[in-house]
Amino acid sequence: MSDNDLQRLFAALLHLDLPKSMASRLCALGGDVDIKCGAVAELDDPAVRFIVFVAEGVAKFVGHLGNDREQVVAFLLANDLTVFPRSDAVPYSLHGITDCRLFAFPADAFIRTIAADPDLAKAVCEHMFVAFDQSRDMSVLLGRKTAQERVATFLTSMAERIGKQNDDGVSLSLPISRREIADSLGLTIETVSRQFTELRELGIIDTNGRSDVTILDRLRIREVAALPC
Amino acid sequence: MSDNDLQRLFAALLHLDLPKSMASRLCALGGDVDIKCGAVAELDDPAVRFIVFVAEGVAKFVGHLGNDREQVVAFLLANDLTVFPRSDAVPYSLHGITDCRLFAFPADAFIRTIAADPDLAKAVCEHMFVAFDQSRDMSVLLGRKTAQERVATFLTSMAERIGKQNDDGVSLSLPISRREIADSLGLTIETVSRQFTELRELGIIDTNGRSDVTILDRLRIREVAALPC
């Protein structure tokens, strides 16, 4: 990883000019992590928490319960910043959904380093707070929403992240499979599939092939998702 | 809030001596929040994220979905530090479970201020990361665990936080009701109650009155909770 790479990344992620000196100090800490599609990332030290930046591609954090029970706790898209979970209760791993390029900094050293620049510290924390809030929203979804609400919420949130406005509505090309959707929503693939079908029959979405979805009715999908309108 | 109060709080929470100058700068930002048992906290500005410290008592963050659907996303006990959630997707509120005393700092200004002291920044971030990890663990619980696993996980985690070792095992006096437990585990009070009964019949716990629980078999409750042993 070069200082320039990092400066470009931070500019894209945080809308912030990283001073040269800070860039090189961070580079000294940082680890490039390249993950191939379908592979598991090997973070150097599983006992250390990492701050993860996504430069390219799509990845996921997965918690494991045994008996093939998996829960996706976050999808990471390009220009995301988040914290890789560390817990004595659940083992987590980081998987590439597509080939992807990440930067992982040991949290302790990273925080210590960026503290020298309050603007940078604020921008990084802001992103961590957003990720934290998403996790709380996920708890509400998983604890209290119905299958239909979960799928509608998922589509709404993906539309906000990667959707493109066009004539019919908002179109998105899902980079993730039904299994991964199910694993993130606490459902089975069959239930996810049935909910896609139902949303299509209700005229709220349209689908094309496995991954293309168009949200035809932005208001109604929010309603069905139990989101504030 | 006096500088001394804050210094005492930070010593207890973060095991860290807060310099006088930092204490008074933080005091200038900070808001005492006193919540009566059963009341809802009025945080000044609902559009601002807050860093919350618990000095005394027990509180909860609740996410609201309408139709009386509520999800408790965190219980706050004395000496906890966490981030009050802000989200466009779910409205959250902060409730006193007992009378309690909190300090709430606007996150932006707080981060900016503590950045001046890298040790302090690291300690605060460490606590935020722990809270974040708990939220991720909660997603795994809510997404993939059975009712029995959820209740066993809840009891294990409360035992770690407020349990007292004695001859029979680990005893705890739950400061929270079955309804609140249910609201945090994504279950109904009836299901929670049935799981308490079953754990008692299995000889894993003993109960006394509404709130006293003794964990008789630490290993077996972790097994039943699907926690690593």
Next chain:
DNA sequence: CGCACTCTTGATATTTCTCAAAATGGGTGG
């Protein structure tokens, strides 16, 4: 000591899961 509220227990309803099979999509090679 009694009353209000919480908790527990039981019977039934509903949702989602599981298991099984058919359909579809998208990539490959002829």
Next chain:
DNA sequence: CCACCCATTTTGAGAAATATCAAGAGTGCG
């Protein structure tokens, strides 16, 4: 460019888990 093939997705029927509704029991406070 088309046909084939494998993996993914969809659909269906039945099973399991938890929710709901309804009583009854207990706790602890005034």
